[in-house]
Structures are given as C-alpha cells and as structure tokens.
Amino acid sequence: MRTEAETINRHIGGRLRILRKKRGLSQADLGAVLDVSFQQLGNYEKGKDRLSAGALFLLARFLNTSPASFFEGLIPAEAGFAEDAATYAQATERPPQSDKLDAAFGRIRSQRDRALAVAIVETIAGRDDGAA
Structure with a gap:
C-alpha cells in the first residue's frame, strides 16, 4: 500500500x-x-x-x-x-483519452474555438448516462 x-x-x-x-x-x-x-x-x-x-x-x-x-x-x-x-x-x-483531449485542446489557438470545444464537451458530459 x-x-x-x-x-x-x-x-x-x-x-x-x-x-x-x-x-x-x-x-x-x-x-x-x-x-x-x-x-x-x-x-x-x-x-x-x-x-x-x-x-x-x-x-x-x-x-x-x-x-x-x-x-x-x-x-x-x-x-x-x-x-x-x-x-x-x-x-x-483519468480515462486514456484524456491526454489526447488535453493535447488537442492545447493546440487550439482561437479563444472562440476553445469556448466552443468546452461547450461541446460539457454538453456531452451532461447527457452521458454512463453507458459505454
């Protein structure tokens, strides 16, 4: 331990x-x-x-x-x-995809596009029922 x-x-x-x-x-x-x-x-x-x-x-x-x-x-x-x-x-x-998501987000330069990416992920996370 x-x-x-x-x-x-x-x-x-x-x-x-x-x-x-x-x-x-x-x-x-x-x-x-x-x-x-x-x-x-x-x-x-x-x-x-x-x-x-x-x-x-x-x-x-x-x-x-x-x-x-x-x-x-x-x-x-x-x-x-x-x-x-x-x-x-x-x-x-953390899920294995988290690193890929973090890396991709870090490459987005536009503040507007970053805000859109966050909104998309939050929307998906909000409706996720846990099913794989």
Whole structure:
C-alpha cells in the first residue's frame, strides 16, 4: 500500500506529464530546465522521485503555468483522517483519452474555438448516462 506522500508524488508527476505533452515537449526538454536526465524526469513523472518546491516553481515558470496546477485534482483528505490510497487512485484515475483531449485542446489557438470545444464537451458530459 502506498503512503499518502507517494500518492501525492504520483499525482504531481502525472500532472507534469500532462502539462509537458500539452506543450509538445520531450522529457529531455524539461530535464534541461532542472539539469537532470530525461530518465530522471521520467522518475518524477511516475512519482518514483519527489520534486522539490524549487523544481516545481522552475517547471511552472517554464511551462507558463502556476505551481498550483501541479496540485489540480488532488482530493484533500478529510480533516483528521488519512486518505486510503486505493480510493484516491480510483477517484483521480483519468480515462486514456484524456491526454489526447488535453493535447488537442492545447493546440487550439482561437479563444472562440476553445469556448466552443468546452461547450461541446460539457454538453456531452451532461447527457452521458454512463453507458459505454
């Protein structure tokens, strides 16, 4: 069973991977920002190794985002109770198509087209009855 810190590291690493792919960057590109190898960046993305606050700040600046974006979707534990890692993993699991959708959305330059894309996805999500 993973510790809560390991689960958080996996989440942050997953967010890093999504942000990197959205911008069409390689692991080597981001590794250069931190002066680490692409293999080490892969360890960060998998949550095997922990990113320091300084590294998160540098990466956020390079990716033109907020350091808080690495924590988006992180479900806080209830006050006084440790969160069960299995429940957390289930709650934050993303469908395999999410990365493709994120990458495609990142390539849309027109604000109007972005708004239309969001409206389409929200409309579909609102009528989805869960059937595959």
